[in-house]
Amino acid sequence: AKVRHHKWAVEYLFWSPDCVEHVVMGINGQFPGPTIRATAGDTIVVELTNKLNTEGVVIHWHGIRQLGTPWADGTASISQCAINPGDTFIYRFKVDRPGTYFYHGHYGMQRSAGLYGSLIVDLAEGKKEPFHYDGELNLLLSDWWHQSVHEQEVGLSSNPFRWINESQSLLINGRGQYNCSLAAKYSNSSSVPECKLRGSEQCAPQILHVERNKTYRLRIASTTALASLNLAIGGHKLVVVEADGNYVQPFAVDDMDIYSGESYSVLLRTDQDPTKNYWLSVGVRGREPKTPQGLTILNYKPTSASHLPPIPPPVTPRWNDTDHSKAFTNKTRALMGSPKPPTTSHRRIVLLNTQNKFDGFTKWAINNVSLVLPSTPYLGSMKLGLKGTYNHASPPEKYDESYDVMNPPVNPNANQGNGVYVFDLNSTVDVILQNANTLTTGVSEIHPWHLHGHDFWVLGYGDGKFKEADVKKFNLKNPPLKNTAVIFPYGWTALRFVADNPGVWAFHCHIEPHLHMGMGVVFAEGVKKVGRIPSSALACGLTARMVAN
Numbered sequence: 001a002k003v004r005h006h007k008w009a010v011e012y013l014f015w016s017p018d019c020v021e022h023v024v025m026g027i028n029g030q031f032p033g034p035t036i037r038a039t040a041g042d043t044i045v046v047e048l049t050n051k052l053n054t055e056g057v058v059i060h061w062h063g064i065r066q067l068g069t070p071w072a073d074g075t076a077s078i079s080q081c082a083i084n085p086g087d088t089f090i091y092r093f094k095v096d097r098p099g100t101y102f103y104h105g106h107y108g109m110q111r112s113a114g115l116y117g118s119l120i121v122d123l124a125e126g127k128k129e130p131f132h133y134d135g136e137l138n139l140l141l142s143d144w145w146h147q148s149v150h151e152q153e154v155g156l157s158s159n160p161f162r163w164i165n166e167s168q169s170l171l172i173n174g175r176g177q178y179n180c181s182l183a184a185k186y187s188n189s190s191s192v193p194e195c196k197l198r199g200s201e202q203c204a205p206q207i208l209h210v211e212r213n214k215t216y217r218l219r220i221a222s223t224t225a226l227a228s229l230n231l232a233i234g235g236h237k238l239v240v241v242e243a244d245g246n247y248v249q250p251f252a253v254d255d256m257d258i259y260s261g262e263s264y265s266v267l268l269r270t271d272q273d274p275t276k277n278y279w280l281s282v283g284v285r286g287r288e289p290k291t292p293q294g295l296t297i298l299n300y301k302p303t304s305a306s307h308l309p310p311i312p313p314p315v316t317p318r319w320n321d322t323d324h325s326k327a328f329t330n331k332t333r334a335l336m337g338s339p340k341p342p343t344t345s346h347r348r349i350v351l352l353n354t355q356n357k358f359d360g361f362t363k364w365a366i367n368n369v370s371l372v373l374p375s376t377p378y379l380g381s382m383k384l385g386l387k388g389t390y391n392h393a394s395p396p397e398k399y400d401e402s403y404d405v406m407n408p409p410v411n412p413n414a415n416q417g418n419g420v421y422v423f424d425l426n427s428t429v430d431v432i433l434q435n436a437n438t439l440t441t442g443v444s445e446i447h448p449w450h451l452h453g454h455d456f457w458v459l460g461y462g463d464g465k466f467k468e469a470d471v472k473k474f475n476l477k478n479p480p481l482k483n484t485a486v487i488f489p490y491g492w493t494a495l496r497f498v499a500d501n502p503g504v505w506a507f508h509c510h511i512e513p514h515l516h517m518g519m520g521v522v523f524a525e526g527v528k529k530v531g532r533i534p535s536s537a538l539a540c541g542l543t544a545r546m547v548a549n
């Protein structure tokens with residue numbers, strides 16, 4: 001096993017992700033940040049210097065469990081203090097399992113500002129993937145706004161509330177086209193002109209070059225702020241083989257959904273006419289798509305990449321065709337031989353997701369509590385037994401049974417809080433995520449929930465209110481292991497995990513403005529067993545005083 005050392009500077013850059021120049025949060029002069037590549041068992045060291053001048057920063061390694069290093073999880077107010085301007089923090093952690101991952105900012109809305117990149121862990125030497133492939137292509141998907149993240153944040157926390165609305169563009173590896181379209185000539189209604197790109201522009205699509213009759217592994221991760229996406233490649237099938245770093249029973253689809261926080265590997269067989277090129281398209285699901293598709297080209301060598309595909313890009317399924325999304329999601333099953341969940345759990349918590357008001361401000365709340373992070377990070381507070389840094393009462397384990405999930409809340413007023421769900425170390429926990437109607441009649445939204453520090457088994461999805469009888473329908477045979485799972489509109493999702501990783505862990509909606517509006521909870525287990533926390537992670541709030549003494 002190797003130690004892979006990286007020296008990074010986070011800074012604002014002028015950049016044109018979608019051919020319009022704005023400011024992005026980049027790393028070492030690059031947007032997206034550099035790809036980290038490692039082998040399972042390696043140790044990754046990132047020496048991160050904050051060159052933002054007027055704001056703190058942290059980076060979360062999404063999908064890496066941080067076994068034994070909970071202080072390296074990169075969540076401001078939870079695992080560490082934000083790194084101050086000019087300071088350097090050293091992230092040091094082991095990548096114990098192969099898979100497709102990514103990293104991103106986890107302070108304020110810095111992910112929306114562009115602070116992200118890919119993290120790919122190869123199999124340890126001598127080990128074999130359960131599938132064959134000849135080549136690899138990497139796609140990191142995101143959405144992009146022209147309004148600055150600071151303006152977005154202020155709008156979300158203003159009264160009256162100002163929603164960020166839909167993004168201006170979708171980016172594939174940080175590249176999209178706003179004022180023009182690669183596929184303008186196929187569109188009869190489009191008012192945008194054909195893009196005239198030379199290929200060297202920051203917004204020029206990254207062409208996917210392939211050879212005929214080969215199998216490619218596409219590694220796809222979504223770090224969108226808001227959008228749920230659907231990806232398709234004209235004329236080609238996609239065979240899904242990995243989800244969130246875990247192997248799945250392979251299944252073939254014409255198009256696939258990917259929610260923010262998810263990652264997949266799909267196999268692509270280049271078995272089509274090699275004298276042509278093909279569109280790869282990415283479109284918005286679950287919200288009325290006011291954002292044009294993200295596009296790039298699958299180019300068969302030696303055909304010229306400038307030959308536009310003869311047929312229009314794949315049409316994204318209708319945004320509100322939830323059955324299509326459910327059909328895809330329900331196909332995901334763990335690969336035979338994968339670890340199975342314990343057959344029973346020690347504790348079940350039910351988390352109602354609602355949009356609420358607090359003092360006139362629009363919020364999201366979980367069991368009527370909207371999360372406000374404390375100024376002293378939990379990990380240090382809890383390890384050192386500090387009092388008064390967060391709500392010590394246990395947050396609610398369920399919601400009022402009479403609550404009508406099909407209608408807007410009768411009493412829309414939520415509380416604010418920052419209590420912790422503390423689990424017995426090594427206990428098995430079930431979480432039922434219960435969706436509901438927003439403040440608007442007839443609206444329930446998609447929320448992809450991401451758990452830090454663990455994978456969970458997805459035991460099932462259902463419509464309406466979760467009932468005790470639904471337990472009988474749990475899939476205990478081959479539930480997929482994931483770190484992010486969606487709740488569908490007006491539905492529930494059941495998860496099971498083993499609380500075996502001493503630390504304090506965020507569990508939240510991966511839609512960044514929703515988390516900003518309070519849509520998250522905090523889990524903890526075995527904190528007394530956590531090793532020595534580096535003092536650089538404790539340099540704020542009440543823990544700073546302990547370090548000073």
Ligand SMILES: O=C1O[C@H]([C@@H](O)CO)C(O)=C1O
Nearest residue numbers: 163355438440445513514517
């Ligand atoms: O949090 C949100 O707020 C808006 C809308 O509900 C109110 O404008 C929206 O679509 C969200 O996802």
